[in-house]
Amino acid sequence: MAKAQSFADKLNKTKKVEMAIDPDTGKEVRILSVKIIESVKTDKGTWKFLEKRGKVYENSLKPYNP
Numbered sequence: 001m002a003k004a005q006s007f008a009d010k011l012n013k014t015k016k017v018e019m020a021i022d023p024d025t026g027k028e029v030r031i032l033s034v035k036i037i038e039s040v041k042t043d044k045g046t047w048k049f050l051e052k053r054g055k056v057y058e059n060s061l062k063p064y065n066p
Contacts, residue, residue, distance in 0.1 A: 020064065022057050030058040 018031040038050045055064040 031055050
């Protein structure tokens with residue numbers, strides 16, 4: 001018999017909120033995980049997309065450095 005756990009229950013169980021103090025405002029804000037995609041033109045003239053993951057402050061979107 002299947003478990004009585006929905007997909008929403010699984011998401012709520014793994015959710016972890018990361019908080020830190022923003023140096024600009026001095027207030028406690030959430031830290032967001034973001035994916036940064038940078039487009040770079042190669043020597044051949046084609047475009048290449050570089051993907052990086054990082055963390056930013058929620059209100060200012062400035063990089064978070066622990």
